Amino acid sequence: MSQLIQIQITPEQAKNELEIKKELASVLKIKDLDSFQFKWRKRSLDARKKQLKINGTFEVFLQNEPLNESVFTFEKQDVNNKEVVHIVGAGPAGLYAALQAIQRGVKPILFERGKEVRARRRDLAALNKDQIVNPESNYCFGEGGAGTYSDGKLYTRSKKRGDVEKAMQWLVAFGAESDILVDAHPHIGTNKLPKLIENIRNTIIECGGEVYFESKMTDIHVENGKLVGVTINGISKIEVKSLVLATGHSARDIFYLLHNRGIRVEAKPFALGVRIEHAQNLIDKIQYHGRVNDEFVPPASYSLVAQIDGRGVYSFCMCPGGIIAPCATEQEEVVTNGWSPSKRNNPYSNSGIVVSISPDDFKGKQHPFVCLDFQKSVEKACWEAAGKTQRVPAQCMKDFVDGKISKTFPRSSYQPGIVSVNLDSVLPPFVAERLRKAFIEFGRKMPGYLTNDAVLHAPESRTSSPVQIPRNKENLMHPEVSGLFPCAEGAGYAGGIISAAIDGMKCMDEAIKYLGIQIPE
Ligand SMILES: Cc1cc2nc3c(=O)[nH]c(=O)nc-3n(C[C@H](O)[C@H](O)[C@H](O)COP(=O)(O)OP(=O)(O)OC[C@H]3O[C@@H](n4cnc5c(N)ncnc54)[C@H](O)[C@@H]3O)c2cc1C
Known part of the structure; x- marks a missing residue:
């Protein structure tokens, strides 16, 4: 033994x-x-x-014991002529929903507004180099969803170990290194994710599932409280009985569509702030007690949290050795986020530093779009302040704390470029003031962190969905529309790749049960 x-x-x-x-x-x-x-x-x-x-x-x-070599595979099944569940959105949630359908002997038909993962690259290049945002194909939209050109950190707070293990083992089955099953903070890297996503799609199709790109859901049809169909690209009306809606936190048109069709959506708390970038060497030095450029340890990360004037300010999606990416989904807005390659070997370290935002912060707090409207207004203000391009407003950290305009910047990995802006002019005082106080506190916790050698890029605004699509606890179905299963991050039930993937599997099980098909508990 x-x-x-x-x-x-x-x-x-x-x-x-x-x-x-x-x-x-x-x-x-x-x-x-x-x-x-x-x-x-x-x-x-x-x-x-x-x-x-x-x-x-x-x-x-x-010596005499066999090595317990675990091999992780995805068990393929032919679902060609089986019952159908439809899925909208090919992010981690939609793709895992499709895989789960196959495991249950059901045929998934998946619609994705963006392009397949390789073609998507050209649109990302245009965004970075020419500052052109394709509203259907960008860092958030396209095959693999926001997860594809992300950092690929796989850490989750989910307590359900069985679900987490299954989600991770499938990633290994589709090409991730088995190290992700061992490391406390597993990470894949942007360079490795596209192949993995492609392998998932090929398997879905090989098993008899269908995947359609450049196929955007533009309408939803409900009769007597029952889902009966969706329209794709404004022209094709498709009969649909059971739908997993996994469109992510940036699909604002879906929130508006549901609301306009009288399907309840609600305002949801989220978080907003800036993306900060330090030199990786500095973070290593602080976190590793002076040890830098050490081949034996990974580039250092950090996790910071403070309670400032009654609300949380915290680091979000920290990317050691990473790059800040332009994550807008429309032309007239600026949005940042971060990614890193598997080796995390860039000389920069970035992280969101965000303030919790609640519907109670706004007048008309009952309205479902109060948080969404606020998110949009900050993104637009940043776009205007930086010259109506994909460049971002930026300020050195200490200058921001001291209320000074930055004259020079040490560096920025943000490819479209940065513009010196007083961030108080684009962030509302209740956000800016808390960030200021939090930076001082973070500087105490991590001596050296509060420095003018760090650059703030604004805004970090797509932390989670500012809108919730409600669903019943027991069957994950919208309380007003039978057959509609609001799923994962866009609906407000997940945050991050693994939790979205797990929610995709769970929603698919409920979508299958709704068709009257028994599944083993
Ligand atoms: C740059 C970046 C880095 C990130 N880094 C990490 C990380 O390291 N670790 C981590 O856990 N998370 C990370 N995230 C967050 C993570 O990617 C998301 O939490 C996750 O992808 C959410 O999965 P989802 O399936 O719910 O939604 P998404 O991944 O957002 O997928 C939704 C999909 O639906 C499609 N869609 C939208 N509307 C329609 C429509 N009308 N019709 C058809 N299709 C539609 C979209 O094109 C998209 O492909 C990062 C995100 C970004 C942008």
């Missing part, structure tokens, strides 16, 4: 199999190093003290 052993080793030892063996042998009191083999099962970095440590859990196999 293999056994699990937990040990603490140095980062140098962790990169050296012989050293790991020696440590394990000493714990197990084994003399002969050739008499056993091991596998990493869990790995996390402890950087609290000057001597960095790796906490490792290893599975140890004695």
Whole structure:
């Protein structure tokens, strides 16, 4: 029988199999190093003290025991002539909903407004180089959704270990490194995600599912409280009985469509602020007690939170070794977010620093679009302030805290460019003041963090959906429309790749049950 052993080793030892063996042998009191083999099962970095440590859990196999090599596969099934569930949106939620349908012996038909993952690249290049936003194909829209050209961090707060493991194991089955099953903070990287997404799509089609790109849902048809169809691209009306609606937090047209058709949507809290960029070396130095350019540890990350004047201000989607990306979905707005390649080897470190926003902050707080309108107004103000292009308003961090205009900037990875703007002119005082106070507090927690060598880019505004599409707790269906399953981040039930994927699987199960098909519990 293999056994699990937990040990603490140095980062140098962790990169050296012989050293790991020696440590394990000493714990197990084994003399002969050739008499056993091991596998990493869990790995996390402890950087609290000057001597960095790796906490490792290893599975140890004695010589005569078979190595427990786990192979993760997706079990393909022919669903060609099976019952159909429709899905709108090919982000992590929509794609996992389709995979789940196949596992349940049901045929998924998926509509995606954007282009397939490779063609999408050209639109991202146009956005970065020529500042042209294609409203159907950008960092948020297109095959793989916002998850494709993202950072690919796979950390989730979900407590349901079984669901998380299944979601992660499918990623491995479709091409992710199995390290993601071991690392405490797993990460794939933008360079590796497109191939993985392509593999998922090819499998869906191979099994008999259908995937349509450049196919935007433009209308929804409901009769007597029952979903009966959707219109695609304004012309094709399609009969639909059961629909997983997974259109993401940026599909504002879907929120407006539902509202205009009398289908209830509600205002939802979200968060808004700036994306901050430091030199990665500085963050390494702070977090690793002076250790920089160290090949044995990954580029350092951080997680910061403060309560300022009664509300949370926190770091969001931190990207070590990353790049700040232009994530607008319309021409007349500016939006930032961050990504990183698998090696996280860029000299920059960026993170959103955002303030919680609630519908109660606004007049007319009952209206479903109070938070959405606020989000739009800040994005538009930033676009105007930076010269009506995809350049972003920017200010050095200390200058912002001290209320000074920045004359020069140390650096920015944001490709379309930055423009010096007093961020108080684009962020409302209740956001700007809290950011200011939070930066001072973060500077105390991480000495060196509050510096003019860091640049604020505004705004970070697409943190989560500012609108909720309600659904019943027991069957995940819209309370007013039978057959409509609002799903994942756009509907307000997920945040991040893994939680969206898990919600996609759950919604698909309910969409299948709605058709009267039994599924095993
Ligand atoms: C730059 C960036 C970096 C990120 N980094 C990370 C990260 O490191 N880790 C992490 O966990 N999360 C990250 N995220 C967030 C993550 O990508 C999202 O949480 C996740 O993709 C949400 O999944 P979803 O399926 O709910 O929605 P989305 O991924 O938003 O997918 C929705 C899909 O629906 C399509 N759609 C919209 N409207 C229509 C319509 N009318 N008809 C047809 N199709 C439509 C869209 O084109 C899109 O493909 C990042 C996001 C961005 C933008």
